[in-house]
Amino acid sequence: MNFLENQILHYISESHASVNFRRLHKHFKQTHQLEQEPLKEAVRSLVQAGRLCYRTDFGTSYLDISLNGPVKVSEHVFLKPPMSAAVAHPGQWEILLEEGAAFGRGDHPTTRLAVQLMDGLMHDAIWLKKKSSTVTLDIGTGSGVLAIVAAKMGTGRVQAVDIDPCAVFEARSNIRLNNVEKQVVLLNDLKEVDKGCCDLILANVRTPTLIKLLPRILQMSATDSALIFSGIRTDEMENLCDCYRQAGFFRMKMCSEKKWVALILARGEFQGDSGKRISIY
Secondary structure, eight states: OOOOHHHHHHHHOOOOOOOOOHHHHHHHHHHHHHHHHHHHHHHHHHHHTTTTEEETTEEEEEEEEOOOEEEEOOEEEEOOOOOOOOOOTTEEEEEOOOOOOSOOSOOHHHHHHHHHHHHHTSSHHHHHHHGGEEEEEESTTTEEEHHHHHHTTOSSEEEEEEOHHHHHHHHHHHHHHHOOOOTEEEEEEEESOOOOOOEEEEESOOOOHHHHHHHHHHEEEEEEEEEEEEEEEEGGGHHHHHHHTTTTTTEEEEEEEEEEEEEEEEEEEGGOOOOOOOOOO
């Protein structure tokens, strides 16, 4: 790839808003005095090479990073299809995902945001000491990606739940593909999760579901525990945080991409002294 193509990929991957060609051209016109034709040629080359793809949202075409090859979704995690020859660098975790219908291949901002927060949390000093003995629960596992990332990062035991038989089938396949069958257990219902056992709960689901699940999450979470929630629209965040704050969970970290938000909420030892929230980064 040439310099321009690298700059295009960087801009699209780092943008907090969806990028169509008009937005892309406006940016490169301002920063590089670039006209439309060379930009079109570079985009065409990236699409043909499988590095970019088009998606349509409400009749508008946007450019996205293609997942037909390896995609870095956080500092230490990259996702790739099984046939990709790309190899993880030292210190990185390589997650193999088959193409399927279940949600969570990394092509949506909510998946990337959840993985980024997991990556940061797992490198926090407190979690580095205890993660090998922790119990993690992934609610609505979809493709199994978050459960697999948790297992690859060294958490002790991972439980993954989904009520969709298609998702369970694909998650089981991806778990086997990544050789984490011993760490990850697939469950059919949250009723199978013991009370007070979960040190970390992951959920990439929509906000109404997260609010509805609050009483059950309170039952399943340990006294000292953290929640990583994604699937939240920016205008829904404060209401969700208020609901969980009343239940004793406080916001520790937030990240966003393209009008989506992911959060870390925590209680117990993660609150710090005198109510001061400690940073996990």
